[in-house]
Each structure stands twice: as structure tokens, then as C-alpha cells.
Amino acid sequence: MVDEPRNDHAARALPFFWSWGLPLAILFSTNFMSELVPFPVIIMMMSGSFFWMGLACVLNATRCRRRHCYYSGPIFIAGGAGVLLVGFGIVSFGADGLIIIVWGTLALALLTYLTEPIFGKYVN
Numbered sequence: 408m409v410d411e412p413r414n415d416h417a418a419r420a421l422p423f424f425w426s427w428g429l430p431l432a433i434l435f436s437t438n439f440m441s442e443l444v445p446f447p448v449i450i451m452m453m454s455g456s457f458f459w460m461g462l463a464c465v466l467n468a469t470r471c472r473r474r475h476c477y478y479s480g481p482i483f484i485a486g487g488a489g490v491l492l493v494g495f496g497i498v499s500f501g502a503d504g505l506i507i508i509v510w511g512t513l514a515l516a517l518l519t520y521l522t523e524p525i526f527g528k529y530v531n
Contacts, residue, residue, distance in 0.1 A: 414471040416463065426463035430456040434509070450494030453505075457487030457512060472530040475519035482519065486512030 416422035434456040437449045444452075461483030468476035489508040492498040500507050 412471070415473050416467050416470070417473055417476065426467070427460050430459040430463075447495070450490060453494070453509065454487045454490040457483045457490060460516075461487060474523050474526060474528060474530050477530065478519040478522065479516040482512060482515045486516075 412418055416426050434453055437444075437453050440449055440452075461480050464476040464480030464483060467473055468480055486508060489498075489512065490505065493500055493504040493508050498504075
């Protein structure tokens with residue numbers, strides 16, 4: 408049987424930092440790079456951060472069966488795809504399209520934590 412809390416990277420400081428803290432820092436740092444880095448590189452960094460966090464969630468869900476990771480993994484992956492689509496002009500949500508995608512993805516991912524007090528932290 409899997410020792411869920413021990414294998415849960417979302418419950419341990421260092422794995423949490425590498426899996427979600429660092430990509431979030433990269434994601435937020437793109438706000439200050441417009442003068443230094445070409446826009447396509449910024450889009451790739453933003454999208455890569457979401458894909459990184461999504462993959463970390465999917466792996467964490469398979470490793471320890473953490474409930475919110477089952478939901479937040481696909482949300483982050485969809486957010487990464489959304490950043491690519493909006494950032495490269497394939498889909499338009501207006502002038503604030505990237506802001507809508509980024510904050511919408513982060514808000515939805517945070518909301519997945521609400522499933523844990525209701526249904527339990529780990530899937531049986």
C-alpha cells in the first residue's frame with residue numbers, strides 16, 4: 408500500500424518548491440521581462456510553467472492519489488495550451504486575453520483545494 412502523505416510532494420516543502428514554487432516564480436517574473444526578452448520567449452516561459460506544474464500534479468496524483476491534483480493537473484495543462492493559443496494569436500480574448508488565461512488558470516487550480524475538506528485529501 409502506498410504511504411500517501413510521505414509520497415505527497417504537495418505536502419512537503421522542498422518538493423513543493425521544485426514542483427510548483429519555482430514555476431510560479433518563473434511565471435510571475437515574465438511580468439518584468441518585456442523590455443529584455445522577445446515576446447515569443449515570454450509566451451514559451453509562461454506556457455512551460457503551466458505545463459511543468461500540470462505534469463507535477465499529474466505525477467503527484469499517480470504517486471499519492473492527492474485529490475486536488477487529479478483536477479489541478481489538467482487545469483494547468485489546459486492553461487499552458489491556452490497561453491500558447493492566445494499568446495501566438497490563434498485565439499483572441501481581447502487585449503487582456505493572457506491575463507484572463509493566467510489568472511483563470513490559477514484561480515481554478517486553487518479552487519480544487521476545496522474538494523479536499525469535502526471529499527477527503529486522498530482518493531481511496
